[in-house]
Amino acid sequence: MNHLLASVITGMVTDENEKNYFVQKDGITFALDKSEGLHHIGDMVSGFAYTDTLQKARLTTKEIATTRTTYGWGVVTEVRRDLGIFLDIGLEDKQFVVSLDVLPELKELWPKKGDKLYVRLEVDKKDRIWALPADQEVFQKMAGPAYNNMQNQTWPAIVYRLKLSGTFVYLPENNMLGFIHPSERFAEPRLGEVVKARVIGFREVDRTLNLSLKPRSFEMLENDAQMILTYLEANGGFMTLNDKSSPEDIKETFGISKGQFKKALGGLMKAKKIKQDELGTELID
Structure with a gap:
């Protein structure tokens, strides 16, 4: 059965009961739910072959993009620290696991529920079906070229590769690739996370985008100013910090540089x- 699983096969309907048709291929019988359409004994039926949660051989005529030889998107439904992550690829009675062996060493960078991975399937010697994330080469073949007229546009991007040099992402609405340098993010995004990334540059050499997860400077100023206002309101309208305060005291209180603090105060x-x-800063009623 191993060679048939996780593939689209064509077999003959040889039997049926109230719930299922039974389709034979190479001596293996696969159950096909009757809710998927009308068939008769002797019909040839094509569908995706897999094993359900009870390890029973099943066939579905629903279109499944992810097979042994084709890639498709799966949505994370569960995380098991001792096993890996479970992906929904469109089957009602089966989810596939991405093994912890191919996930980041840091578990904080593992995908979370709702994240997306682009995967193909693989079958081991025990007829277990696993999902394997696509590598850089697959994304390069899939994506089209970016354009040098997208500066400051913001797009959803899916993280598909984590490296020390930065974060590699795929822009699904544009079918383009992008890169986020560590200096352009506050924290490293996890694999499969969907982020909102702003275009800050264009790489002519490979027609990809340089992206940022940080707001533009004037937006950061607005955020810093709002943070200071919120702090003042929560502390009776006064704080002992002012534009003469030490960088260390400002950093400890607000987590920003003295330069950012002074701009926000201004x-x-x-x-x-x-x-x-000289005593500090006070809210004006």
Whole structure:
């Protein structure tokens, strides 16, 4: 049966009962749910061959993109730290596992429920079907060229490769590839995560995009200013920090640089939201 699993096969309907037709191929009988269509004894039927959760041989005529030789997207439904992750590829009675052996060493970078992986299937000697994530070469063959007119556009991107040099992503709405340098993210995205990435550059050599997960400078200023306002409101409208405070004290309180802090204070003072003196900074009613 091994050579038939995780593939599209054609077999003959040899029997039936109330619920299933029984399709034979190379001496192996696969159950086909009658809800998928009307057939008769002697008909030839094509479908995807697999084993269900009870390891029973089954056939489905539904279109399944992921096989031994073709890649398709799967959605993560469960994470098992001792085994790997479970993927839904469109079968009601079966999910396939991506083994922990092919996942990142750091479990914090494993996909989470709802994340997406582009995979093909593989069958081991015990007739178990596993999902294998696509490598860089597969994505390069699949993706089209990016264009040099996308600056500052923001697009969803799926993380498909993690390297020390940065994060490699696929833009599904554009069928393009992109790269996120470590300096353009606050934290490393996990494999399979769908992120919103902003275009900051174009690589002529391979027609891919340089991307950022950080907001633009004026957006960061707005975020920093809002953070300071929220802090003041939560602390009675006053704080002992001002633009003369030490970088260490500012970093400890807000997690930003003194330069960012001063810019945010300047914006808030221009907007007449705050005032400051040698004692600190105060909200203006």
